[in-house]
Amino acid sequence: MADLSVNFAGIRAPNPFWLASAPPTNSGRQVHRAFEHGWGGAVWKTIGAPVLNISNRYGGLSLGGQRLVAINNVELISDRPLEVNLREIAEVKRMWPDRALIVSAMVDADPRAWREIVMQIEDTGADGIELNYGCPQGMSERGMGAAVGQVPEMCQLNTHWVTSVTRLPVIVKLTPNVTHITDPAHAALAGGAHALSLINTINSVMKVDLDTLLVTPSIGGQATHGGYAGPAVKPIALHMLSELMCDPTVRKSGVPICGMGGIQTWRDAAEFLLLGASALQVCTAAMHYGYRIIEDFVDGLSNWMDDKGFATLADVTGRSLPQMSSFGGLDLGYQAVARIDPDKCIQCDLCYVACNDTAHQCIDLYSPEGVKVNPGFDIHDGGKQVAQGRSTPVVREPDCVGCALCANVCPVDGCIEMVSVPSGRPSVTWNQLTATRPAVTQEWGAMEAYRAEAGIEIH
């Protein structure tokens, strides 16, 4: 059995799955119940300044019949009195000493306000503090949340106020609503952050109801932007995570990163780990299915680690990062082509139409007799037997640019493989090429000369 325990900036937990600061961690009873289900930790729903929440506050996105591919919320931080939250945090921590209990906080940009809440948090016995510089709605208008996270100077200053007064590990939770995620990350590090977590929700307008024409969620006929989370945001979160993990300043600092944004299964979790996360947070998936999903998170991850021969999370964390590069570092000499396995092909012809309409017109259809044919049918024919005589798609490999569109649309796993083939071209990256021959970036003539020389044919 793989060892799933974590030590994240000094915060210990039996497993890396923590509930994110959000509705699932809104009260002592809830967090207690979550721990009973096996969650390794929880980041308490953000506490701080007095707020009033609004009704209704969630919009859901459905895609292809699947509900809640993403959620969008116009919720604020906890609207329960601060004292109640602090008391319950203390109670839960007393009952669950082995679990990670982190308190998310957000107050006015004022050192006294921060100092006061930090002291109150320390008194609860919690394991760490997470600074919420992310909330994109409601709080930012009051100068908190994203208003801090989006301005590096503010981020650094606020973080400094906290780290200078507490002995607890301080995690800065970053907002994705910035142009360069590295800017606030650097600021947080400069402010003394012990760890980073990302992503908070993304600014969004969820949808418009086509029956009522109302923007959803409609709050008494009015609407506002809200924070976007759930499975649909995972690629964005993975990008920001890998960007930080590849950033020299962040690497040098050695601070761990807690990854979140769209984790719905242990598989998503494993991807975050492979790209450098050392702990994980989950919100929308728990809101969708309840706390019980933790069972498969732990079971699935540990089985996968056993299969792969990974003994500890440290073996997994960051393992796929060395592959991350920039476009300029990719090999221009590499060539892959699509190859269709005729035994797996179910003849839906989706690859055919995709390649012919929107890629490079290099898939042909062949009848069972081996004759190249065109799509179409005889209006006098009909019946099941037409399926038997159906043509099969075949890639004309010399013309395939290896865009992989077909492999992406094919509904059968492993039916279309992108196989690397010798390209006959020199192996060179764009950075190397442009360093040695700057003219290719400036003149099409020079570029064509290089292509002729390297034997690159474009059709």
Added chain:
Amino acid sequence: MERSSPAVSEPEVYRFQEALPPLTAHEATVEANRCLYCYDAPCLQACPTHIDIPSFIRKISTGNLRGSGRVILEANFLGATCARVCPVQELCEGACVLGKDHQPIQIGRLQRYATDHIFDRGVQVFTPSPPTGRSVAVVGSGPAGISVSAELAKLGHRVTLFERRELGGGLSTYGIIGLREPVEVSLREVEAVQALGVEVRTGVELTDREGLDVLLSQYDAVFLGLGLGAVPALGIPGEEAVLDGLEVIEASKVEPWRLKVGPLALGQRVVVIGAGNTAIDAATVGRRHGAEVEMVYRRTENEMTAYRHEYEFALHEGVRFTFLTQPVGLKVEGGQVTGLRCVRMSLGVADASGRPRPEPVPGSEFVIGCDTVIAAIGQEKPALAVALGLSLENGYIRVDDGLQTSEPRVYAGGDCIRVRGSASTVMAVQDGKLAAASIHAALSASAVAAD
């Protein structure tokens, strides 16, 4: 005609309602989203009317139900009937790529979902083109007749549809059991064709050559969608007491009380002779009436003409099958049937059809005790065709590729021309489309010539 009777109580009527419930909105959405939206899709190719199945399913998945229904009805005016009666396993669903390793898309039920949306809301999908001044007479209001009428009306031709029976719809109304298609569905299709301006005259029968000549003098073209005839005679003693399977089915749909009293009354032990789809339907009606039902067939399971899924459906309904058994006469006592006399058969060498020829086993005669015998051994060929003086092919009306008969300006389609293969509604609909195309081409050509 009296159409209702106190003899039929609610629960009994209920037993003849559609066997499959309609899909709920959620079920339809999930199922529609499962469709791959294949290109040049095999389901579309397998459909004899070539409904653009991927498109109509995609429209269901996007919530465009009106558009979905339109895609269906444009290719197949009887899409609502076909959604219920088509042997989808042999057609679209049988060809669905998802059937290769798991469940094909439930195309029939999705088609029903979309067409129900159109009919339940009374949506007018089509508008006729401006009148061409040309007129066509259509004889027979079955699927072939309705299909050709709709296509011609859409093109602006004036169409009069003649039907000898009281209700339009042909076998969709009178022959397809209510478990599969309620009468309302086929009647709505008759109304839809009327809404296109087609004049439907029921209770009018074409009986002879003279009648055809009258039609030819009044109309620019004539389409014959006559269907087939009654169940043929068995030629066995006691035949008078045998019930006609088609009549039994018909009664179950439009006058269920007739299966309780009078000459069509069903007893408690019913034997059905035959093993085609009609026989299975008649047997099902018997079961739903609470009778024990046994089907006798002279060959074996392997030679049965009923579709596999139909056979399984009958077994599921509790119908018993007795194979290698040939009826040779009825036992009638005091005017009441008491049994069916049969002989056992054995399979011999293959006959002309390639199926082994059944031969009686000497001295094997036995009696199956029963109080009702129903014959459902097919339908007689269109007798009228001879009287009309049309060329025949193996007893069916001979037509060319454009569905024109040996007589210029006279076209035919549907069961009455189905020389090869088993007849089905969807093929009759396609005939209607093909005939409409060639009638339109002929009328347009002659219109140009006349100008």
